[in-house]
Amino acid sequence: MARVVSRVHATDDEIVAVQYCEVEIFRLVSANDTRGALADGATPIMVAYARKYFELGQTLITACLEPGDNKQQLLTHVSSASPFHGENVLHLAVVYRNVEAIQWLVDTVPDLLDAETTASRYEPGMLCYLGGTPLLFAMAAKLLDGAKAILAAAEKAPPGSPAAKTSIFMTDRFVVYDLPEVYDFAIKYAMTTYPYACPVGFAVDDPTYDLHAFLQRLQPADNLSFNRFLHQYNEDSLTPLTLAAAMGKATIFQHQVMRRATTTWKYGPAVTKMIPLRDVDECLDRSATGPQSVTGQRAKRSAVECLTSYRVLSKCIPKTAQEEAMRGRLEILSTHEIEKLLDKKWEFVGAAMFRRDLCRHVIFTLVFTGSTLFPSHYRDKSSTLADAWVLIVCECYVVGEVVLCMLRELRQVQHHGWRSYTEDSGAAMVDNLLKGAVGLLIVGGIICRACGDFASEDAFVASALLCSYLYMFFFLYGFRATGPFIVMLGRMLKLDVVRFVLVFASILFGFASALYVVVDNRSGAGAFLDRVQSLLLAVFAATFSFDEYRRSTISQLFIFVYMALVVIVLVNLLIAMSSIWTPLQFNNKLINELRRMGNSYDSIIDFAEQRWYAERANVMNSLASGQSAEKRAKGRLKFAAQLVVGQDVEHFVHIEYQDAKEWWGDDHAGDGREKRDGENRSAPSKPACEQTYLVNHQGRERSRHYESNVEIDLESTLAQLAHGVLQHFRTQPRDEDSVNRETLLLGHVTKIRSLLSNNQVSKY
Numbered sequence: 001m002a003r004v005v006s007r008v009h010a011t012d013d014e015i016v017a018v019q020y021c022e023v024e025i026f027r028l029v030s031a032n033d034t035r036g037a038l039a040d041g042a043t044p045i046m047v048a049y050a051r052k053y054f055e056l057g058q059t060l061i062t063a064c065l066e067p068g069d070n071k072q073q074l075l076t077h078v079s080s081a082s083p084f085h086g087e088n089v090l091h092l093a094v095v096y097r098n099v100e101a102i103q104w105l106v107d108t109v110p111d112l113l114d115a116e117t118t119a120s121r122y123e124p125g126m127l128c129y130l131g132g133t134p135l136l137f138a139m140a141a142k143l144l145d146g147a148k149a150i151l152a153a154a155e156k157a158p159p160g161s162p163a164a165k166t167s168i169f170m171t172d173r174f175v176v177y178d179l180p181e182v183y184d185f186a187i188k189y190a191m192t193t194y195p196y197a198c199p200v201g202f203a204v205d206d207p208t209y210d211l212h213a214f215l216q217r218l219q220p221a222d223n224l225s226f227n228r229f230l231h232q233y234n235e236d237s238l239t240p241l242t243l244a245a246a247m248g249k250a251t252i253f254q255h256q257v258m259r260r261a262t263t264t265w266k267y268g269p270a271v272t273k274m275i276p277l278r279d280v281d282e283c284l285d286r287s288a289t290g291p292q293s294v295t296g297q298r299a300k301r302s303a304v305e306c307l308t309s310y311r312v313l314s315k316c317i318p319k320t321a322q323e324e325a326m327r328g329r330l331e332i333l334s335t336h337e338i339e340k341l342l343d344k345k346w347e348f349v350g351a352a353m354f355r356r357d358l359c360r361h362v363i364f365t366l367v368f369t370g371s372t373l374f375p376s377h378y379r380d381k382s383s384t385l386a387d388a389w390v391l392i393v394c395e396c397y398v399v400g401e402v403v404l405c406m407l408r409e410l411r412q413v414q415h416h417g418w419r420s421y422t423e424d425s426g427a428a429m430v431d432n433l434l435k436g437a438v439g440l441l442i443v444g445g446i447i448c449r450a451c452g453d454f455a456s457e458d459a460f461v462a463s464a465l466l467c468s469y470l471y472m473f474f475f476l477y478g479f480r481a482t483g484p485f486i487v488m489l490g491r492m493l494k495l496d497v498v499r500f501v502l503v504f505a506s507i508l509f510g511f512a513s514a515l516y517v518v519v520d521n522r523s524g525a526g527a528f529l530d531r532v533q534s535l536l537l538a539v540f541a542a543t544f545s546f547d548e549y550r551r552s553t554i555s556q557l558f559i560f561v562y563m564a565l566v567v568i569v570l571v572n573l574l575i576a577m578s579s580i581w582t583p584l585q586f587n588n589k590l591i592n593e594l595r596r597m598g599n600s601y602d603s604i605i606d607f608a609e610q611r612w613y614a615e616r617a618n619v620m621n622s623l624a625s626g627q628s629a630e631k632r633a634k635g636r637l638k639f640a641a642q643l644v645v646g647q648d649v650e651h652f653v654h655i656e657y658q659d660a661k662e663w664w665g666d667d668h669a670g671d672g673r674e675k676r677d678g679e680n681r682s683a684p685s686k687p688a689c690e691q692t693y694l695v696n697h698q699g700r701e702r703s704r705h706y707e708s709n710v711e712i713d714l715e716s717t718l719a720q721l722a723h724g725v726l727q728h729f730r731t732q733p734r735d736e737d738s739v740n741r742e743t744l745l746l747g748h749v750t751k752i753r754s755l756l757s758n759n760q761v762s763k764y
Contacts, residue, residue: 049092054101057089061108086117086132094137094146095130102138102146106153106163113154114162124235124315129176135166139182148204151189168193169229175243176316180255183240187211187259190229194222212262215645227648230260231279236314237300241279245303246313248328250335253303257337261655269660274652275337277640279303281345282651301420304342305621307333308614310425330610333617340655342617348638350620357623358475364401365468367394372461379449398442406439408626415625426487427477427618434471438464459554478619483612508535 048057090112093101105112116132123129130140135154138147150166157163168189175183188204191197197217202209218226231239238246244253257280261273283300306313307329317325332338371394378388409432413421424432445460476482512532520527624632640651 045089046092049089049096049101052096052098054093054098058101058104058108061089084117084121085119086115086122087119088112088115088134090115090134091117091137094134094141094143097141097143097146099143099145099149102143103149106149110153110157110163111161112163113150113157113166124176125318127318129316133166133170135168135170139186140177140179142177142179142182144182144185147185169232175240175249175252176247178244178249178252180252183252183255184209184259187230190226194218194226197222210262211259212645223645223648233300236316238306238314239279242301242303242306243314243316245306245329245332246301246309246325247317248325248332250328250332253332254335254337262652264654269658269663271657271659271662273655273657274641274643275341275655276645277341277636277651277653281341282636304338304617307338308426308428308617308621330614333610333613336657337655339613341653342613342620344639344653345620346616349635350616350623353623354475354478354619360401361468361471361475364398365472368398368465368468371395371398372465379454399446402439402442405435409436409439411628412625415629424622425618427474427615428622430471430474430477431619431622434467434474437467438471441467462554474619474622477615480612483615487611487615508532511535 045057045060048054048060090102090105090109093105113134115134117128117130118132120126121128122132130137135147135150138144138150151168154163154166168186185204188202188206188209191209191211191214192202192204194214195202197214197219199210215223215226231241233239234243236243236246241253241256244256257275258273261275264272264274266272280303283302301309301313309329310326312322312325333342371391374388374391376388377391378384412432421432441460441464445457445464448454448457448460473486476486509532512528512535515535516522516528516531520531624635627635636651640653642649643652644650
């Protein structure tokens, strides 16, 4: 044994082999751990498989292991402290893609199937995450022949044995690696377990299958079981479809959607398909496999909710890939199916809800503001109840509206669960945060009035009034003209303003401390704070007196936040927008400087359309989440049709395509331009997000090229103009008479105009 180890170490180029042969077995032998050494006695076998010596490994297994031995334990890395805990030789055979070694192992030691890698390096989100079990390893490796061998061995295993636990119905990790072929393999293999519902002669290797027709032929109990497989939840409460949406995997997402779709009619190149809304925009699960929220309801997300979220949502997304996942979600939003679905939902349901809630909030805000405009109030007995009936009506309306609002929020928490409610992002987060703040602040004001603390009541009411006006941002998300603007404003508040405040605070407190020592003669903390305040006012040009805001802390907080937002954020926002839309009005140096200031807005503009779609969908989801299930189902019928699938009633939406490529066929010899146009319009042959991303990228490159050419032309024009003006001045007489000066000035203007017109004519 020592000779084997030293030889391996002397020629080792594989860190896995070093880990097995140097660390674990030596530690166990040195500790005189007989049981542990026997359990880890397969170390030479593990080394052989780790170094791809498959024949040697098979020989050692055949020669060293008796029929009664626990072969699964002897061929598995069992140390809980090891970074390879749970890995066995079957995992290694799959990783090295050796189908023959896989077949030999599952035939010789079938109990190897019941193993799962549990070390930290194999956890979701890590580079080595391949699912855990040997079957999921094979699926993630796209090793379908190896997966067939594993599944065949599991079917032959005696019932109740460890190997019999392996089943095709445990596969859902293929989404992580964006593998449509593996998805089709899993579906077709699962279909073969119900042969009565499959077409005659159907096999796993068949190139096509009709999932919708198969589900229609299944018996009710089998249909329920198969739907559990199609929509099974992982630990993140995500189904395969919603996991693809959360990870931004466009290929597998669109593949799943189209596999579940059914064609209703064709007419030439025109095709209409029915896309199921289950998991796409509707959460429907009556089985016991779905996750439970804290309130007893399903804590689930639809694919649209995942696409519009800015949260990570899944442990399968590594930290290094989070930005790519967010970008992928926006690209999926631009696919033909999702765009049409969101457009129909907005047209038939969302727009009406949006307008109704907008009018309702505007009325609430105006009434709330009006209730504060009365100079006398019955609370301090300066007005009687009979005289203040208008005020009482306004306040009762405000309180009643807040109560209804809080009830809707509680219904939303009950429907989604508290965790999902707090994880909302974008427009939904603005809705939850500000609506909840308004309700809680008004409740606080009511309590203060009941206690007779009118000063605290005014503070609560003022804060609630501010939040009510800020809540208009939620509705601004829904408009195409203002949605990207609000998104960019939020991004600047989270990123740019934080950096600015850190730099500004360092300078402010540095100079304040220095001036306090020199000017204020170390007069105490009050003098220091006054100095900080005076420097702050100097930054904002000291256009008002701060004395009137000294009465309460809340007023000082409001005025400082106002100055920061208006002077810092909004002015910076204006500069950023100017640097994007009007950069050609300045010289090259100023253009580059303004571009650097406008990076935040430029990064938003790249995906402005998708972001607007995302926020508009967030608005619709947020407005609908406070409704009852019956009302949501009734609204869904306005843009979707009901079909009975097995024992469930599901909703389908009609999506129209123009698929001229399939209509013409492969032998079409018509006009090449028309064929190219038809291929460009054909859907869903390719993910639309790939084309959209390419078009956006090419468009940005053309814009940069055009911008550069215009800048060069502008600089050339200015240089020619300057040269012409100088030549003109050199040739003109210099008379000091006022009449001659006026005549000379008019001549200069005429010459400049002629130079400009000549230059423009030469350009075009």
